[in-house]
Amino acid sequence: MPPGPPGPRGRSDSVPEPLLSSLVAPDAADRPDALTIAGRSLSREELLGAAGAVAARIAGASSVAVRAAAEPETVVAVVGGLLAGVPVVPLPPDAGPAERGHILRDSGAELVLGEDVPVDIRERGTWSAPEPAPESTALVLYTSGTTGAPKGALIPRGAVAAGLDGLADAWKWTAEDTLVHGLPLFHVHGLVLGVLGALRTGCRLIHTGRPTPEAYAAAGGSLYFGVPTVWSRVARDHAAARALAGARLLVSGSAALPAPVFRDLEALTGQRPVERYGMTETLITVATRADGERVPGAVGVPLPGVRTRVVETGEEGGIGELEVSGPTLFAGYLGRPEATAAAYTADGWFRTGDIAAIEPDGTHRIVGRASTDLIKSGGYRVGAGEVENALLDHPAVREAAVVGVPHDDLGQEIVAYVVADGIAERELIDFVAGHLSVHKRPRRIRFMDALPRNAMGKPQKKLLPPL
Structure with a gap:
């Protein structure tokens, strides 16, 4: 694993609890439908037992891949890898042979869980080894391949824990919530926030399979995650949107939420959605707080321990490329030290490539992309x-x-x-x-x-x- 650049990218002073501490705690609250994915339910105890059996099979592997379909087996496989301290490489379930082959070759994944190694949600195993160090790799998440083949971003366990704790603070996210989403399980939004976030906070998770307005309306959640396309479709289905009026928080991310959709959701549900900002390499760094002002186009303020700055372009209003530092950042690109070094400034800030404006109260607006690609x-x-x-x-x-x-x-x-x-x-x-x-x-x-x-x-x- 490549060493991180010097400077302010380092961890915050407070060290979060181990990543899976809430899941493995002996006194953790449980229920038969703690996790429901595409209509199939598991308790947290059942998840831990099935994941323990996976961990026992893969212990000592350098890394493992998971075909990250929307099914309980994906969660069992990912948690099994995390229990065993083996970096997990999520594979898009619709990946063609070229993309899948590149990820498997580049990551060096020794096994594909569910193919080379069985994953059975009915199996039970016990895993009692201590959690790996916070700086060890939890996930290898592949970027979008803007300038060629996707790169593997090494995501430390401590970065995931710090990011989720920061969002729990920002959104008042607790074990009393029921989280609903239907997002893909191979990237940050659906997997890190939408699955590991539920496991870390202890809340109930309902993954709808496909994120249809009807499925969201029927789920009865308190906390909903969606991308702008999902929210646009919900807003056009007035009955489904009104069914979300009892929710505590509607969260939008992965792209800018159009202002008309923001306004329609407010009119139909009685509440304004919140937006947040992040990247594969940084996880979520900025978010609108549950108790903060919710304004169309604003993505909120930095999470605890995160610092941001803009390198101004000379345009009026202090607009410039957003740079970030803090405890949620990746540890580098797998096998690409030159690309890792190029991603940081000389004084250690990560270059996001996004153009932002930071208002006097600290509210961030993402106004464009430095690249057209x-x-x-x-x-x-x-x-x-x-x-x-x-x-x-x-x-x-x-x-x-x-x-x-x-x-x-x-x-x-x-x-x-x-x-x-x-x-x-x-x-x-x-x-x-x-x-x-x-x-x-x-x-x-x-x-x-x-x-x-x-x-x-x-x-x-x-x-x-x-x-």
């Missing part, structure tokens, strides 16, 4: 470079440029400009969907004779013609 579609962060590489793998494609175009439902729609011979739009879309995760496919393709390029031969996306 990160697309946020349906709550997913999709790297244009990864999609371009997949397009170029097709023998008929000579050139490709991928951009995000504003879309009322998805936030951004993935659109590809392609120079190719003898291939139809649908065939090329299906090719990418079979090569990468399905959600990374272009929704539209425009065929061109040539892409605009600069003198160095680099495509100039700002010069691409409108659709």
Whole structure:
């Protein structure tokens, strides 16, 4: 594991309790449906027993992968890895062979839980080894591949614990809550916040399988997580939205929540949603507090121990690239020391690549992206470079440029400009969907004779013609 850069990225003075302390506590409260995922329930005791059996099988492995489908077996596998102190590598369940192969090769995962190693929620095992040190790796989360193949971000156990404790403080999140969401279990929002957060706070978890308005309305939760696409669909289903009026907190993240959706949710549910901000490499660093002011476009204030600053661009209003430091940051990119070093400033602050404004009261607004190559579609962060590489793998494609175009439902729609011979739009879309995760496919393709390029031969996306 690469050493972290010097400077303010280091841990805060307070050391959080071990990551799984709430789950393994002998006096932890339990119920038969402590975790319900896609209609299948487990108690915390049953989860711990099944995960203990997994831990016994994989102890000593360098890392293990988990096909992170929305099912109880995924949670058992992840918790089994965490119990055994083996870094867990979540795999998108819809990953194509190229993406899956890259993640497995790059991570060095020795086993795929549920394939090479059985995962049975009915099995019971006992695991009594002490938890690993806070600086040891809990998860290897793969980034969006903005400039090429995705990189593995090493997420320490202490970073996860600190981030979840900070959100519990910000949102008054306790064991009395029932958390509801239907988010994918292979990234920060669905897995770290939506599963490990429930286990750490001791609250009940209902994962709806698919995040439909009907499923959210029927769940009867006090705390709901969603991405803007989910909330947009909920707001259009007035009956479903009104059913959430009894909830304590509606949380939106992974992309900016459109102001009209914010206002519609307020009108239909009687409460304003809260937003938060983070990245794979930083986890969640900034969040609107439950007792704070909720304003469209604002993502709140830093969590305890987190510091932020903007490097101003000279524009009016103190806007600049957001840089962060604190206890929630990753330990580096797996096997990429140069990329790790480039992600930090000389004095140790992480460069987010996002453009932000910090108001006098500390409220943060994310106003744009330093690069045009990160697309946020349906709550997913999709790297244009990864999609371009997949397009170029097709023998008929000579050139490709991928951009995000504003879309009322998805936030951004993935659109590809392609120079190719003898291939139809649908065939090329299906090719990418079979090569990468399905959600990374272009929704539209425009065929061109040539892409605009600069003198160095680099495509100039700002010069691409409108659709």
